[in-house]
Amino acid sequence: MADTQLTKKDFASDAEVKWCPGCGDYAIMNAVREGMVAAGKPRDEVAIVSGIGCSSRFPYYMETYGLHTIHGRAAAIASGVKVANPKLDVWVISGDGDSTAIGGNHFMHAIRRNVNLKYVLINNKIYGLTKGQYSPTSEMGQRSKTSPYGVIDYPMTPLKVAMGLGATFIARGLDSIMKLSSEICIRGAKHHGLSMMEIFSNCVIYNDGAHKQLSSKEEGPNHRIILRHGEKMLFGTEDQFCLVQDGFGIKKANVADVSEADILVHDEKNAELGALLAGMRPDAGLPVALGIIYADESKKKTYDDMVYEQLAEVKAKRGRTMDQLLQEGHTWTV
Amino acid sequence: MAENAKLTKSEQIVVKFAGDSGDGMQLIGNQLTALAALDGNDVNSLPDYPSEIRAPAGTIAGVSGFQMALGDHKIYTAGDHPDILVAFNPAAVKHSSKFVKPGGMIITNSDSFTEKAWTKVGYESNPLEDGSLKGYDVKAIPMFTLVREALADMDMPTAAKDRCKNFFVMGVLCWLFNKEQQLVLDFIQEKFGPKAKKPLLQVAEANTRAFKAGLNYGETAILFQERYDLGAAQLEKGLYRNITGNDASALAIAAAGHKSGLQPFIGSYPITPATDLLHYASEFKDLGLVTMQMEDEIAGICCAVGAAYAGNLAFTTTSGPGLSLKTEAAGMALILELPLVIINVQRGGPSTGLPTKTEQSDLLQSMFGRNGDSYMPIIAANSPADCFDATYQGAKIALQYRTPVIVLTDGYIGQGSCPWKVPTMDELEDLTPYVNFWKPEDHPGETYQPYKRDPETLARDWAIPGTKGVQHRIGTLEKDALTGAVSHDPMNHQIMTETRTNKVNNLAAVLPQAEINGKDSGKVLVISWGGTYGAVKGAVDRLIEEGKSVSGVNLRWVWPFPPNLGDIISRFDKVLVPELNMGQLSLLLRAKFLVDVESLSKVQGDPFREFEVIDKVNEMLGE
Numbered sequence: 001m002a003d004t005q006l007t008k009k010d011f012a013s014d015a016e017v018k019w020c021p022g023c024g025d026y027a028i029m030n031a032v033r034e035g036m037v038a039a040g041k042p043r044d045e046v047a048i049v050s051g052i053g054c055s056s057r058f059p060y061y062m063e064t065y066g067l068h069t070i071h072g073r074a075a076a077i078a079s080g081v082k083v084a085n086p087k088l089d090v091w092v093i094s095g096d097g098d099s100t101a102i103g104g105n106h107f108m109h110a111i112r113r114n115v116n117l118k119y120v121l122i123n124n125k126i127y128g129l130t131k132g133q134y135s136p137t138s139e140m141g142q143r144s145k146t147s148p149y150g151v152i153d154y155p156m157t158p159l160k161v162a163m164g165l166g167a168t169f170i171a172r173g174l175d176s177i178m179k180l181s182s183e184i185c186i187r188g189a190k191h192h193g194l195s196m197m198e199i200f201s202n203c204v205i206y207n208d209g210a211h212k213q214l215s216s217k218e219e220g221p222n223h224r225i226i227l228r229h230g231e232k233m234l235f236g237t238e239d240q241f242c243l244v245q246d247g248f249g250i251k252k253a254n255v256a257d258v259s260e261a262d263i264l265v266h267d268e269k270n271a272e273l274g275a276l277l278a279g280m281r282p283d284a285g286l287p288v289a290l291g292i293i294y295a296d297e298s299k300k301k302t303y304d305d306m307v308y309e310q311l312a313e314v315k316a317k318r319g320r321t322m323d324q325l326l327q328e329g330h331t332w333t334v
Numbered sequence: 335m336a337e338n339a340k341l342t343k344s345e346q347i348v349v350k351f352a353g354d355s356g357d358g359m360q361l362i363g364n365q366l367t368a369l370a371a372l373d374g375n376d377v378n379s380l381p382d383y384p385s386e387i388r389a390p391a392g393t394i395a396g397v398s399g400f401q402m403a404l405g406d407h408k409i410y411t412a413g414d415h416p417d418i419l420v421a422f423n424p425a426a427v428k429h430s431s432k433f434v435k436p437g438g439m440i441i442t443n444s445d446s447f448t449e450k451a452w453t454k455v456g457y458e459s460n461p462l463e464d465g466s467l468k469g470y471d472v473k474a475i476p477m478f479t480l481v482r483e484a485l486a487d488m489d490m491p492t493a494a495k496d497r498c499k500n501f502f503v504m505g506v507l508c509w510l511f512n513k514e515q516q517l518v519l520d521f522i523q524e525k526f527g528p529k530a531k532k533p534l535l536q537v538a539e540a541n542t543r544a545f546k547a548g549l550n551y552g553e554t555a556i557l558f559q560e561r562y563d564l565g566a567a568q569l570e571k572g573l574y575r576n577i578t579g580n581d582a583s584a585l586a587i588a589a590a591g592h593k594s595g596l597q598p599f600i601g602s603y604p605i606t607p608a609t610d611l612l613h614y615a616s617e618f619k620d621l622g623l624v625t626m627q628m629e630d631e632i633a634g635i636c637c638a639v640g641a642a643y644a645g646n647l648a649f650t651t652t653s654g655p656g657l658s659l660k661t662e663a664a665g666m667a668l669i670l671e672l673p674l675v676i677i678n679v680q681r682g683g684p685s686t687g688l689p690t691k692t693e694q695s696d697l698l699q700s701m702f703g704r705n706g707d708s709y710m711p712i713i714a715a716n717s718p719a720d721c722f723d724a725t726y727q728g729a730k731i732a733l734q735y736r737t738p739v740i741v742l743t744d745g746y747i748g749q750g751s752c753p754w755k756v757p758t759m760d761e762l763e764d765l766t767p768y769v770n771f772w773k774p775e776d777h778p779g780e781t782y783q784p785y786k787r788d789p790e791t792l793a794r795d796w797a798i799p800g801t802k803g804v805q806h807r808i809g810t811l812e813k814d815a816l817t818g819a820v821s822h823d824p825m826n827h828q829i830m831t832e833t834r835t836n837k838v839n840n841l842a843a844v845l846p847q848a849e850i851n852g853k854d855s856g857k858v859l860v861i862s863w864g865g866t867y868g869a870v871k872g873a874v875d876r877l878i879e880e881g882k883s884v885s886g887v888n889l890r891w892v893w894p895f896p897p898n899l900g901d902i903i904s905r906f907d908k909v910l911v912p913e914l915n916m917g918q919l920s921l922l923l924r925a926k927f928l929v930d931v932e933s934l935s936k937v938q939g940d941p942f943r944e945f946e947v948i949d950k951v952n953e954m955l956g957e
Contacts, residue, residue, distance in 0.1 A: 013807065015819065047799040049640065060807050060820065065799035067643055068809025069636075070666050076633035080640025080648070081799070083624060084599055088644065088799050106636070109629040307624060314619035322592050322759045325621060326585055330517075331575040331756065332372050334566075 008033040011043065013063045024175030024201030025055055028122055029062075031178065031199070032091070035118070035185030036064070041089045048091045049078040051098035054129045055122040055201070058093040072103025075110035078117050079303075086304045089189070091118040097127045100136040100158055107158070111165040113303040114193050120185070121158055121196065124203040125210045132206035144206070159198055159278035159293065163271065168193035168300050170278060171292045174200045176215040180226060180290060192297045214288055223282050227291035229268040235287050243287075250276050252286055269296040341512060344562040346405035348413030349507075352430040353422030355398035356388040362420075362500045363400025364751065365521060369504075369513050370404040371576040371753045374566025377404045378717075378868065380412035380941065381749045385606070385690045392454050397429040404511075406565035410717075410868030412750065414943040418510075420503055422477075424452040427461060431470065439471045441506065443499060445478035473557055477502055484547035485540050494537075498544035505548020512563050518545055570755055577754040579721035579747040580608065583651070583677055584615035586725035588623045591647045594733060594765035599646035600625045601638035606689045607745040608653045608679035615651075631659035635676070639663055642672040645771065645798035647729060651677045653745075654696050655685060658703065664738055665704040666810050668834065671785075671794045673732035677725060677741045679748040682939050691939025692745035694864055695915035700740045701893060701922065707831050709838040711735070712893040714742045716867030719754035721747060724890070726762065733768040735837060736793045742892070744865045744914070746941045772797040774804060784808055784818035792837035842894035848902060852878050852885030855905035858954050861931075863889040863919055866912050866942055873947035884951055892919065900927045908954050910934060912947050 011033040019025050036046060046064035050056035052071035059066025065088075069077050074092045082090040092110075099107045099121050110117060126144060127133040133146040137158065141150040159170045169191040173181035181199055188195035200211045214224045218237070225235035225243065233243040234255065242263040244253045250264065267273055274294030280286035301309075320328070349366065351359045360381050367379045379402035389396030403413035415435040421427040423446040431440055447462050461467055462474045477499040484502075485495045501522070508515050519542060524530060526538035552558065577585075591598025602612045602625065616625045624646070628634045635650040642648035652660060657678045667674040680696045682688025700712050711731055715724035721743050728741040772782060772795040782804040786795045797804045806818065814821040815829050851874055862870035867888045874886035887902055889895065903909055903923070909931045911920045917933035924931050934950045936942060 015807070044802055044805045045800055046805075047644070060809070062807075063805060065805045066807035066809075067640075067670075068807065068811065069639075070662055070810055073632060073636040073663065076628060076636035077640035077643075079628075079633075080599070080601055080626070080637030080642075081644045082640075083626060083637070084597065084641035084644035084646040084648075085798075085800055105629050106633050109633065307626075311619050311622060311624070315622075318620040320620055322589060322621060325588065325618065326756050326759070327573060327575070329575050330368055330372055331573050332374070333573050334374065334569045334571050 006037055006043070008037055011036050011063050013061055015060045017061050018057065019054060020205055022204040023054070024124065024203070025058070025122060027175040027178050028120065028181060028199050028201060029058065031173070031181035031185040032093070032120060033062075034182040035189035038186040039089055039189035045087060046089045046091070047081055048093060049074045049081060050093040051095070051103060052129070053095040053098045053127070055093055055095040056098060072098050072101070073106060074098065075103060075106035075117070075119070079110055079113070079115045082115055082117055083304050083307050086116070086308065089118065090116075091120065093120050093122065096121065096123040096125060096137040096158070097135045100156055108161065108165055111162050111167050111194055111196060114166070114168055114300050116192060116302040116304050117194050118188055119194060119196050121198045122201045123158070123198055124201040124207055126203050126207035128203045128206050157279055157281065159196065160275065162196045163275040163278050163294065166300065167196050167294065168297050169195035169295045170198070170274065171195070171295075172198045172200070172288070172290050174211060174214055174224070174290060175202055177290070184292065187292055187295065191295060193300060193302050213282060223287055224290050225287040227266045227268070227277065227289055227293060229266055229292065231266055233264045233266055241287070250280065250286065268292050268294055271296070339558045339561045341563045342560045344564050345407065346403055346409065346413070347418065347511070347562055347564065348401065348403045348416045349418045349420065350399060350401040350416035350430060350433065351420045352397055352399045352426035354391045354425070355384050355386065355396050357398070357422060358497070358500045359383070359398040359400050362504060363402060365504060365518070366507060367402050367751055368521070368576050369508070369517050370511070370564070371574065372517050373513050375404040375406065375564050376409040376567035376569060376753060377402055377576070378409045378412050378752045379750045380746055382940070383690055385688070392423055392425050392451055394425050394429050394455055397426050399430060404564060406567050408567060408569070409752070410872045411941065411944065414945050420507070422446060422499070424457060424461065425455045427467070428455045428457065431467060434470060436469055437471065439473060440467060441473045441475065441503070443477040444474035445476045475506070475551070475557070480547055480551060481544050484543045488536070488540055490536060490540065495540065498540050501541040501545040502548040502551070505545040506552045509549050509552030510558060510561055512561055515549060569753065572755045574753045574755055576751050577719055578610065578749055578751045579715060579718035579743050580611040580679065580749065581614045582719055582722035582754060583725040583741070583743065584611050584618070586722045586729070587615055587649050588618045588621050589759065589762055590726050590729035590765060591623060592621070592759065593762050594647050594729070594769055596645065596647035596769060598623045599638060599641040599648045600651060601628055601634045601636070601641065601648065602626070602651045603628055603631045603634040603656065605631070605653045605656045607681055607748050608651050608656070608677070610749065611651050611677065611679065631656040632663060635660040635663040638674055639667050639670070639672060642667065642674050643670070643799070647733070648673070649675045649677060651679070653679045653681045654683045654687065657696055657699060661703050664710070665706065665708050667738040668704070668708050668710060669810055670808055671736045671834075672738070673736055674738040675725065675728045675732050675741060676738060677743065680742060680744040682937070688939045690745065692865065692941055693914045693937060693939065694742075694744055694866070695918065695937070696742065697892065697915065697918040698921070700742060707835055709835055709893065710738050710740055711838055711841055711891065712740045712742060713890060714864035714892050715747055716862070716864055716888060716890070718747050718750050718752045722754065730763065730765055730768060731841065733765060734793060735791050735841060736796055737837065742864055746865045770796070771801065772804070773801055782806065783816050785813060785816055787833070792833060792840060839894055842897050845891050845894070845896055847898045848887050848889065848896040850885050850887055850902060851875070853883070854885070856883035856885055857907045858884045858910055858951050859903060859906035859908070860884065860886045860910045860912065860947065860951060861889065861919070861923070862886065862912065863892050865914065869942035869944050869947055870912060872944040873951065876944065877948060877951055882951070882955060884955075889919075895926060903927055903929055908932060910950060910954060912936070912942055912950070914941065
């Protein structure tokens with residue numbers, strides 16, 4: 001069978017999917033499968049590495065190589081897989097607890113190194129598998145089992161962190177906008193470098209409605225902006241809002257109040273713009289950026305490419321044999 | 335040559351260098367080690383330095399030491415008490431003179447004995463003049479004066495000239511030990527000459543002159559009454575190089591990669607005293623060794639697990655607290671049943687403990703430091719050179735049994751050095767039979783089952799990602815004993831836990847039998863493991879020479895125990911286990927064999943001396 005003929009169904013394993021009915025992860029898995037189809041790799045050249053959490057059961061449901069590991073470490077483990085065999089397409093599936101709490105360090109350094117990983121960060125702003133504790137992306141005031149009187153930790157914005165680390169691809173999706181998630185996974189799958197794809201997922205049991213402000217039919221469009229490269233940054237139910245420059249920052253404006261030339265145009269290759277867009281939050285009066293926020297593989301080589309370039313370089317330069325290595329330095333014969 | 339000193343045949347000389355840390359003690363120590371080794375002596379060395387990079391100069395806390403024994407026979411330790419102490423300043427004299435043999439020699443730099451310097455370390459008057467070093471043969475040499483004289487016409491700062499005192503001392507020692515001066519001259523050229531990595535021609539010239547001044551000083555100063563002539567040791571025939579344990583482990587990693595046909599891979603994080611291993615291994619890029627310096631210890635082992643999963647020959651290297659951090663991921667490798675070698679260069683603990691000092695206190699951590707029933711084979715290197723073989727054997731067993739293996743070395747053997755008989759690649763065991771990846775073409779008509787096992791080794795069938803048509807999922811949840819699918823079935827967990835435990839236990843049957851040094855039965859059996867091997871071997875040899883009823887056994891594999899160990903133990907009245915910990919192996923031996931093992935515990939950041947073992951055995955013998 002030609003690889004290009006694979007369909008989404010071919011990427012489904014025969015394991016029974018055990019997420020709760022209505023969980024946002026189903027939609028995300030669908031998008032990831034579309035990404036894999038688009039990438040065109042045979043299934044036996046794809047490895048999915050996950051950590052611990054609801055989302056980390058993901059590999060079991062995929063007809064590829066899969067490695068379900070330990071909490072927070074998927075990025076480090078996947079980096080080893082990719083470096084060990086760069087011919088593999090290596091995906092990381094992780095959650096907000098896995099990536100931004102216990103695994104924050106590995107999340108950061110995988111991005112910094114630009115290991116060629118496809119990284120899906122499924123963010124439901126809650127610990128689901130341990131039955132409902134707040135996570136580093138939970139909102140202030142959010143009530144959970146460990147914050148019965150409300151969260152008093154400030155939340156983090158993973159994609160803003162990613163930009164600080166020199167990410168080469170960041171995108172954000174929402175489980176309920178399936179087409180957008182698929183677009184993101186398809187682009188992310190083809191990106192040469194670490195593609196950081198944050199997708200908001202609704203936890204129907206422990207944090208139902210966490211993304212309601214963005215997903216609601218009526219109000220959602222007023223609080224989110226779907227970015228498209230080269231297009232004006234318009235949003236709102238009637239595209240009545242836009243983003244304009246505000247000193248070194250960005251502000252929301254009514255389209256009616258500004259001249260057309262002032263409306264910002266999305267440039268996915270602009271890292272400074274990407275950092276600003278990644279950090280936009282409703283509590284600052286700005287829409288949450290969805291879509292491909294930043295994508296530029298031209299400025300940074302991938303870590304795994306450089307590993308092998310360096311091996312080849314040193315081999316050309318020194319090129320010792322193992323016996324020469326063993327016998328180097330001062331030797332003498334008895 | 336001046337006839338002012340007679341050449342005396344010697345069997346063994348113990349030398350210790352002591353001076354400010356950062357003043358080149360390790361360098362000069364290694365230099366003399368190499369010189370002696372090249373001249374055919376057997377040598378064993380022990381670096382001993384503080385954890386601060388540049389501890390306050392001239393203080394006791396800042397003293398860096400390097401002890402070595404050189405001899406005309408097999409040398410097992412860096413020696414008990416120095417015959418010769420080279421102490422570069424009052425702090426070093428104060429710190430180290432008490433270890434010197436009665437009547438032993440102390441060579442020191444009299445120019446460094448200013449009132450300020452000796453007051454700083456608590457002397458009330460100049461110890462070179464007030465008789466406080468009575469009982470030692472003190473050679474107070476005005477090193478700065480002599481070196482400055484030799485370099486008088488060179489345009490360099492006085493401080494830089496003074497630094498050449500180390501090569502001046504090398505000159506004195508080269509003369510004193512009747513060694514070939516050309517070897518030192520070559521070394522200076524290699525290190526500083528035109529072909530060096532960073533050529534420093536003036537430094538090369540200055541050190542050459544200082545060295546020659548030292549040689550001449552030895553000959554003409556009428557300071558020394560005798561010189562030492564050490565014959566060549568009767569070592570096994572072959573090509574030798576002097577090597578530290580860490581370097582030997584690094585070489586074994588590359589060699590095991592090549593002999594297994596797998597890409598060697600190290601995932602690591604810098605930590606003392608294991609770092610040198612990573613330094614050296616990082617130079618082997620031309621041999622295809624991948625090293626990933628990760629963001630922390632956890633990531634170090636995690637990327638190694640990932641690499642193992644993808645079919646590389648994976649290693650992670652660390653020291654004590656680093657092993658603590660790797661605990662969870664080591665358990666992951668164990669339940670996934672992937673080959674992984676964890677090299678732990680043990681240091682003083684707990685916690686940050688004594689980072690630069692040696693200890694053997696991670697044995698129980700290696701045995702039990704994971705959640706669940708999670709046994710791993712543990713192999714211990716017993717000398718710097720043996721780190722090569724221990725690492726290589728560790729890799730072999732990891733591959734053959736699809737299991738993580740812990741290789742224990744320690745700060746003493748990791749950083750110490752001794753001559754190593756260099757193997758050729760042809761001589762090393764072929765590891766390809768143990769790789770044995772599962773491929774569909776080798777199993778026509780069969781469905782791949784990730785946890786189907788070899789009936790003998792219990793090693794599971796291992797297919798790596800990229801293998802055509804056998805994509806499958808494995809994970810850290812308990813798995814079905816055949817398919818590897820997640821299983822919460824109670825009896826399946828019983829079976830899997832027993833299987834993982836038995837896999838390691840069964841290894842005992844194929845491990846080499848423990849060999850007895852001495853008679854098969856007797857009054858006292860002394861059991862060594864890892865770094866205690868040398869002191870115990872030396873002590874037992876001497877006790878046997880004295881006609882005592884003592885034998886020794888060394889444990890190469892500390893877990894599982896060699897199959898004949900229980901039998902050996904039962905033939906002795908008493909069992910002694912000297913350990914650089916509070917009795918960790920003793921605890922395991924008592925539990926396993928229900929025998930009243932006596933523990934000789936030492937946790938002073940310093941390896942055992944032979945006499946400490948001898949004294950204890952004599953006490954047990956009632957003598």
